[in-house]
Amino acid sequence: MARVVVLGAGIAGHTAAAFLRKWLGRNDEVTVISPQPDYNWIPSNIWVGVGLLQKRQVTFPLAPIYAKNGIDFKQGRAMAIYPEGTLSESKPSVEFEWTAGARAGLREHISYDFLVNATGPKLNFDATEGLGPGKNSLSVCTADHAEETANKLLALVEQMKRGDRKRFVVGTGHGSCTCEGAAFEYVVNLEFELRNHGVRDKADILFVTNEYELGDFGVDGVHIRRGGYVTPSKIFTESLFAERGIRWLTRSHVRKVEPGIAHCEQLDGAQIEAPFDMAMLLPPFSGVGMNAYGRDGQEITEKVFAPSGFMKVDADYEKKPYEKWRAADWPRFYQSPAYPNLFAAGIAFAPPHPISRFRTNAAGLMISPAPPRTGMPSAMIAKAVARSIVDMLRGGGKPSYSASMAEMGAACVASAGANPFTGTAASLTVYPIVPDYERYPDYGRDVSKTFGEIGLAGHWIKILLHHMFLYKARMRPGWSLIPE
Numbered sequence: 001m002a003r004v005v006v007l008g009a010g011i012a013g014h015t016a017a018a019f020l021r022k023w024l025g026r027n028d029e030v031t032v033i034s035p036q037p038d039y040n041w042i043p044s045n046i047w048v049g050v051g052l053l054q055k056r057q058v059t060f061p062l063a064p065i066y067a068k069n070g071i072d073f074k075q076g077r078a079m080a081i082y083p084e085g086t087l088s089e090s091k092p093s094v095e096f097e098w099t100a101g102a103r104a105g106l107r108e109h110i111s112y113d114f115l116v117n118a119t120g121p122k123l124n125f126d127a128t129e130g131l132g133p134g135k136n137s138l139s140v141c142t143a144d145h146a147e148e149t150a151n152k153l154l155a156l157v158e159q160m161k162r163g164d165r166k167r168f169v170v171g172t173g174h175g176s177c178t179c180e181g182a183a184f185e186y187v188v189n190l191e192f193e194l195r196n197h198g199v200r201d202k203a204d205i206l207f208v209t210n211e212y213e214l215g216d217f218g219v220d221g222v223h224i225r226r227g228g229y230v231t232p233s234k235i236f237t238e239s240l241f242a243e244r245g246i247r248w249l250t251r252s253h254v255r256k257v258e259p260g261i262a263h264c265e266q267l268d269g270a271q272i273e274a275p276f277d278m279a280m281l282l283p284p285f286s287g288v289g290m291n292a293y294g295r296d297g298q299e300i301t302e303k304v305f306a307p308s309g310f311m312k313v314d315a316d317y318e319k320k321p322y323e324k325w326r327a328a329d330w331p332r333f334y335q336s337p338a339y340p341n342l343f344a345a346g347i348a349f350a351p352p353h354p355i356s357r358f359r360t361n362a363a364g365l366m367i368s369p370a371p372p373r374t375g376m377p378s379a380m381i382a383k384a385v386a387r388s389i390v391d392m393l394r395g396g397g398k399p400s401y402s403a404s405m406a407e408m409g410a411a412c413v414a415s416a417g418a419n420p421f422t423g424t425a426a427s428l429t430v431y432p433i434v435p436d437y438e439r440y441p442d443y444g445r446d447v448s449k450t451f452g453e454i455g456l457a458g459h460w461i462k463i464l465l466h467h468m469f470l471y472k473a474r475m476r477p478g479w480s481l482i483p484e
Contacts, residue, residue: 001027002393005094005112007078009034009062011042011375012346013118015382015484018475020116021071023390030070031110035077035099037061039473040143043375044466046185048146049280050193051154052417055143060474069475075100078119078288079107081304083339084295092341114389117311117344118382121285124174128283130257131173137257137279140186152278153190160199166277169262171208173281175253175367180209180217181374183282184237185414188426190280191244192416200245206274207241207248208264208281210367212359214238214248217412218369220356222430223443224452230443233428236452240426249274251359253367254281267359267367285347285370287311303338310350312336313343317350322357327406327436329353333399334385340398343385346378355434375469376410377403377433379484406434409449415462427451427458 004024006017009032021030038059047053066073076096083092091111098106123141125132132139138152139145156166170187172180187207194200207214215221215233222233241248251267262274262281287309291301306312314337316329329352336342344350351371359368381403388399409431417423429451435444472482 001029002113003029003031003111004114004116004389005031005033005110006116006118007033007094008118008120008346008348009036009039010118010120010346010378012120012348012378012382013116014039014473015379016116016118016345016386017066017071018069019383019386019480020389021069022480023386024393028393029072031072031074032062032066033074033076033078033094033096033110034062035075037063037075037100038143039065041466041470041473042141045140045143045146046182046189048143049140049149049153049186050189051150052193055147058470059143060470065475074098074110076108078290080291080293081115081342082109082293082295083115083304083336083342086295086297092339112341113393114341115343116382116385116389117290117342117348118346119288119290120347122288122309123283124286125283127176128174128254128257131254131281131283135257136259137173137262137281139282140182140280141282149280153193156278157194157197157199160202161197163202165202165204167204167206167275169206169208169274169276169279169281171249171252171281172210173254173257174284175210175265175365176284176370177210177282178218178285178370178372179282180211180369181372181412181414183207183209183280184217185412186280187246188240188244188414189416191246192424196417205246206276207246208252208254208262208274209248209250210252210369211250212267212357212368213250214241216356216369217428218354218356218372219430219433220435220444222428222450222452223445223447224450225447226452230447231452233452236428240454251367253361253365257281265361265365265367267361269362287348304336304342306350308350311342311344311348312338313349315350315352317352320353325353327404327432327434327438330404330406330434332402332404332407333388334381334403335388335399343389345382345385347373349381373405374410374412376484377405377408380408383484404434406432406436408432413458413462413465415459417459420460420463423459424454424456425458425462426454427461
């Protein structure tokens, strides 16, 4: 009998646990440790954040699903890893703190044969003064955040219907943010819904981003071939914003958010103030802050985790200039180089370097996107990790399935509206996610597999994906046949 422990029940953790349970033997144990009781299909938080969906439509309780499918669920927060065991327990273990019930606040150890770290990110709102819910800006990073954002938006809409003019600021709340695609999707949904409510003429919308140019999305931009022409995503995105009357401020770090005003610092050192009645600004990410300890109790966190708090895996972490970044730097198996039975999936692994060119201003402040690790690649990575663990438990000496972001594509569908007949979508697919100039010397990517278009078809796909992936996450009949 073997026990595999999965830390986290987001897209990566839930996917890994589901496939581990499907592929492992009946006597093998799969345990999930997650601080939250519910699963949240995060991509649809955008629709919650503009009032089109309710929280209950993008979340569901995990415990009943896991109980039905033979997965042990512990609602707790992972605190530390003991990959060498302890003086009293030879097997490696995880220390976690219960977050619910009579045991809330108590800590326990659970041993494992294999561990999947899928803890996702810490939402580091504290990186910017005044940023985040409970302070001076809003978010859609969680379902609760998204509901709060929708309530604020709808209250402003009512004021606008009475003739008031309002200012909206949407984007990234720090120079080192990722998830530019989510901010992009929210702003086009916001603009669409303001038109839908008949108050678009009463709104000023500003998109603030740390991207060097619009359409970078943290992947160094995309080139799209259509009608015999190759168009950069900069033109694609600027055209979309221009058509909708959305202004933009690129190369920007939000250094402070005060009530009604975001203070921005530019890559060239300029200081700009962005006034608002509502600001939805995404935070930078960091690791969740787990520590690691050796068998003797001495801390070995630096051996397991990068300074960012994300876990080191089979990537090339040598510091090198942009011109020497290679697709081969990126991990393929997501296995710890120090401990072969320790894996990371989704956002929890440490990228070797950004994908977009790293830029700082004269003061040394980073103002460029961190690498995105969205739902599609997170799920593909988690599935590959699960398959490798199963094979290793069956006698394989090393990971057998790879999922390099330099060898996979990803799609971003920014769908505005939730009605299948009145909505629209800006759809982008990119292959590969990490550019590979050795294979594709012109643009770093295969332009025959990289697409971008605006229209109703992508909108239908987005609605379909919402229902399909929630069905899959509930592990209903045939769930494993739905692709990542």
